[in-house]
Amino acid sequence: MRKSILHLCGALLLTHVWLVSASAQDNSPTANAPNIILINLDDADYQMFSPEMLKLYPHIKGLVDQSLSFTNLHVTTPFCAPSRAALFRGQYAHRTGVRVNIPDYPLSLSFRGGYSEFLRQEHEQEELGVWMRRAGYHTMMIGKYHHNGFNFKIPPGWDDFYMSNGGRYMGTYRFTNRDNRNGGHSKNPDDVYRTDQEKIDAIRLIQQHTEKQTRQSAANTFSSRRKPEPNTTSSTTSNSSQPFFLYLAPLAPHRPVGNDFTNMVHKARYDDWHPELKIPKTPDFDTAPLSDKPPHRQSPPYTEAELDLLHLEYLSRARAVKSVDDLLGEILETLEACGIRKSTYIFFTSDNGYQLGQHRLHGKLYPYRICTNVPLYVSGPGITGGKTADHLLGHIDLCPTILELAGAKIPEFVDGKSFTPLLKDPKATSETTWREPVVIENWQAKRNRGKNFLGAYSGLRYHNKIYVEWINGDKEYYDFSDDPHELSNAFENLSTPEQRLLKRDLLNSRNVSMNPIATIIPAPVELDDRADWVQGRAEDDHSIAEILIHLQNPETKEFWTGRQWSESPTDLKANVSANDQQLITWHYPISQLNAARLTATAWAVDNDGNKSAKVQQEIEFNFSPNAK
Numbered sequence: 001m002r003k004s005i006l007h008l009c010g011a012l013l014l015t016h017v018w019l020v021s022a023s024a025q026d027n028s029p030t031a032n033a034p035n036i037i038l039i040n041l042d043d044a045d046y047q048m049f050s051p052e053m054l055k056l057y058p059h060i061k062g063l064v065d066q067s068l069s070f071t072n073l074h075v076t077t078p079f080c081a082p083s084r085a086a087l088f089r090g091q092y093a094h095r096t097g098v099r100v101n102i103p104d105y106p107l108s109l110s111f112r113g114g115y116s117e118f119l120r121q122e123h124e125q126e127e128l129g130v131w132m133r134r135a136g137y138h139t140m141m142i143g144k145y146h147h148n149g150f151n152f153k154i155p156p157g158w159d160d161f162y163m164s165n166g167g168r169y170m171g172t173y174r175f176t177n178r179d180n181r182n183g184g185h186s187k188n189p190d191d192v193y194r195t196d197q198e199k200i201d202a203i204r205l206i207q208q209h210t211e212k213q214t215r216q217s218a219a220n221t222f223s224s225r226r227k228p229e230p231n232t233t234s235s236t237t238s239n240s241s242q243p244f245f246l247y248l249a250p251l252a253p254h255r256p257v258g259n260d261f262t263n264m265v266h267k268a269r270y271d272d273w274h275p276e277l278k279i280p281k282t283p284d285f286d287t288a289p290l291s292d293k294p295p296h297r298q299s300p301p302y303t304e305a306e307l308d309l310l311h312l313e314y315l316s317r318a319r320a321v322k323s324v325d326d327l328l329g330e331i332l333e334t335l336e337a338c339g340i341r342k343s344t345y346i347f348f349t350s351d352n353g354y355q356l357g358q359h360r361l362h363g364k365l366y367p368y369r370i371c372t373n374v375p376l377y378v379s380g381p382g383i384t385g386g387k388t389a390d391h392l393l394g395h396i397d398l399c400p401t402i403l404e405l406a407g408a409k410i411p412e413f414v415d416g417k418s419f420t421p422l423l424k425d426p427k428a429t430s431e432t433t434w435r436e437p438v439v440i441e442n443w444q445a446k447r448n449r450g451k452n453f454l455g456a457y458s459g460l461r462y463h464n465k466i467y468v469e470w471i472n473g474d475k476e477y478y479d480f481s482d483d484p485h486e487l488s489n490a491f492e493n494l495s496t497p498e499q500r501l502l503k504r505d506l507l508n509s510r511n512v513s514m515n516p517i518a519t520i521i522p523a524p525v526e527l528d529d530r531a532d533w534v535q536g537r538a539e540d541d542h543s544i545a546e547i548l549i550h551l552q553n554p555e556t557k558e559f560w561t562g563r564q565w566s567e568s569p570t571d572l573k574a575n576v577s578a579n580d581q582q583l584i585t586w587h588y589p590i591s592q593l594n595a596a597r598l599t600a601t602a603w604a605v606d607n608d609g610n611k612s613a614k615v616q617q618e619i620e621f622n623f624s625p626n627a628k
Contacts, residue, residue: 033243035344042254045353059329066385067377073393074372078352081147088127090399090414099443107445110519116149129157135408143249167257193266195323252320261316270319284485292489294474296454299360345380389426391434467502516540516604520617535587538604547574547586550601
């Protein structure tokens, strides 16, 4: 393949050089616009690209050497669907409405999410791909798009749309418009590795686009040299130098479908690659005793069997990233051969980080650095390679940055902040004052080591510290200058004024006015839930004042008044976990009711008197209610 790349693009480069000299007078708005490639890995934490690991990834290391490396980029919601929606819209998840992956999944706590919510909000009409097309770019999407609820229609933002569906690395199902502009289904052969196919597609699309632009430039140059016909206007500003935007999203190193981590590895190529690799023994790995953490965070040390499984997953993840390293090498070679590497920006990052035993937790969703802090390398015109910058960035900042580089308009509703000024001179702006704190938030519960885990929280990531409020009222605070591995929760050590300041910052962090949201969960999910409660969750842009509910017996149609049954509904006031938080839990005890089923209706009221929409859920109870 590499010989064909060099042969084809070498010929295109000679033609391109002649055309540049022949049409230097072309000053069209797109003539000097850069190509832009955004490579977005899945679940790749910053530790996977430590200096030690980069020695094993020569092509990623080569890109890093040519790039400005940002060490303090944080994903605002470290979870697949919310992260990708936030990236494409440049908005926090509380603005996009995509809060979870799968809305009807029990751990989602009845919050909305997935691509189905992205569509319901009509975000596919106004997102990064659409905005880049409006700016005159040819747009390409290859790999993982969003998560859950895809409608198998080509989104309006993409000229070339090659989606890899599901979590299979071999025999991947796909939906593309390669042969049908309206899209069609296909499946990779069972012996074709997913990253290999996406590499082939990316190279082919780059080559095709370069060839098309070269031919168009030749035609425009020839036309401009001809004497214009009477009553006609000669133009050299047609699409002769249209840049491209490529969004390339490998699945690696996300775990595969099923529980066999080795299925994420191309066994014929990588099965013997560095078998000695194990999870780095950082101070936060399998930390003891966790006594400073909130009670719901307590967890015993790992067993030897658990540690062996964690190390196997780590090795499999590293081998999957090696496939991305090979992909990147051939893409860089293609760009060089086609003569467009120097005019192309490359962003290399991940949708979220991943925990493998740090703080005795596994997976994503958590507010800790290993989950939120992801790599970001940016190379391209005017960027001096080999430098690092510690400015605080949010994942939502990528969208406005790419738009600004493309000369596109940044919508006013975008929450992110363009960091293009940092690309050419990162030292011109103070690292500690570059940006206001980044909101870190999550709504979904989490399963850890066989038990459901309290998941929802809202927090602020400052330049060098983090403050988190869990949905049950627990709080955590870490100052990274003293505690870089988040080992000792220092919230109780803060003075009362310092605690109030953090609380104020968090309550003021949502720059949008929203009506409150209430949910009802049909059964116990998190650690604090009980089977003898009607319970749910609630959210507001500032804080919830109260939760009101109606309880009705679906058989008798009577309502519970708090003491007896009645034909008329009574507003019952639920117990809440906190009255000064953006996210709370609520419950109402029902053990005294003589009913095995209830129809519950709930709504939230915020401190400004705004009410949420009413939500209803029929609930069956697994206990024997006391007769009244």
